[in-house]
Amino acid sequence: AQSVAQPEDQVNVAEGNPLTVKCTYSVSGNPYLFWYVQYPNRGLQFLLKYITGDNLVKGSYGFEAEFNKSQTSFHLKKPSALVSDSALYFCAVRAPSGGNTGKLIFGQGTTLQVKP
Amino acid sequence: DTEVTQTPKHLVMGMTNKKSLKCEQHMGHRAMYWYKQKAKKPPELMFVYSYEKLSINESVPSRFSPECPNSSLLNLHLHALQPEDSALYLCASSQDWDTGELFFGEGSRLTVL
Numbered sequence: 001a002q003s004v005a006q007p008e009d010q011v012n013v014a015e016g017n018p019l020t021v022k023c024t025y026s027v028s029g030n031p032y033l034f035w036y037v038q039y040p041n042r043g044l045q046f047l048l049k050y051i052t053g054d055n056l057v058k059g060s061y062g063f064e065a066e067f068n069k070s071q072t073s074f075h076l077k078k079p080s081a082l083v084s085d086s087a088l089y090f091c092a093v094r095a096p097s098g099g100n101t102g103k104l105i106f107g108q109g110t111t112l113q114v115k116p
Numbered sequence: 117d118t119e120v121t122q123t124p125k126h127l128v129m130g131m132t133n134k135k136s137l138k139c140e141q142h143m144g145h146r147a148m149y150w151y152k153q154k155a156k157k158p159p160e161l162m163f164v165y166s167y168e169k170l171s172i173n174e175s176v177p178s179r180f181s182p183e184c185p186n187s188s189l190l191n192l193h194l195h196a197l198q199p200e201d202s203a204l205y206l207c208a209s210s211q212d213w214d215t216g217e218l219f220f221g222e223g224s225r226l227t228v229l
């Protein structure tokens with residue numbers, strides 16, 4: 001069975017500092033990995049995805065994520081955090097084949113708090 | 117147009133009421149989804165429509181009834197709900213059902229009294 005874990009309920013960083021939001025996954029075969037962000041009282045927004053290719057994926061709003069197959073991780077990063085980055089972040093995984101295994105499985109979410 | 121539009125934004129209903137949530141997208145996406153989300157929790161998949169046909173029902177109680185009138189519209193009919201059904205209901209769409217890159221609406225916040 002596929003699963004995804006976000007080990008931190010909350011991450012606090014100061015504005016201007018680099019940020020990392022952690023995600024590890026478990027899936028048979030090569031994973032499709034995603035990050036979504038949810039601002040208060042809003043729906044989720046797609047940030048970036050990894051399917052294949054370069055292990056460093058660049059996404060929206062200056063975010064990037066690094067795929068590490070040996071550590072089964074897909075951590076979200078940003079070199080310089082903004083207060084406006086404060087939100088709830090979800091990592092998600094799906095198996096590459098079709099059928100029910102094509103469903104997105106979300107992690108529990110990590111609240112990012114960026115302080116001025 | 118890269119939006120998924122959901123109406124209403126807020127809905128309060130009694131346990132005996134019948135109401136509907138509506139969702140619309142004009143991106144030409146062939147898959148549409150209903151998710152339920154409790155506060156600070158990940159969204160839970162309820163239904164998936166692919167090419168206007170119901171392809172996934174995650175064992176959702178029959179008091180929730182989805183409908184896809186055409187490729188741009190998705191409805192969720194609600195009847196005899198329970199207070200524990202109070203949640204944010206999110207609609208999403210994607211190019212195809214298994215791409216993983218979903219476009220979400222802002223949700224309909226449902227309160228069941």
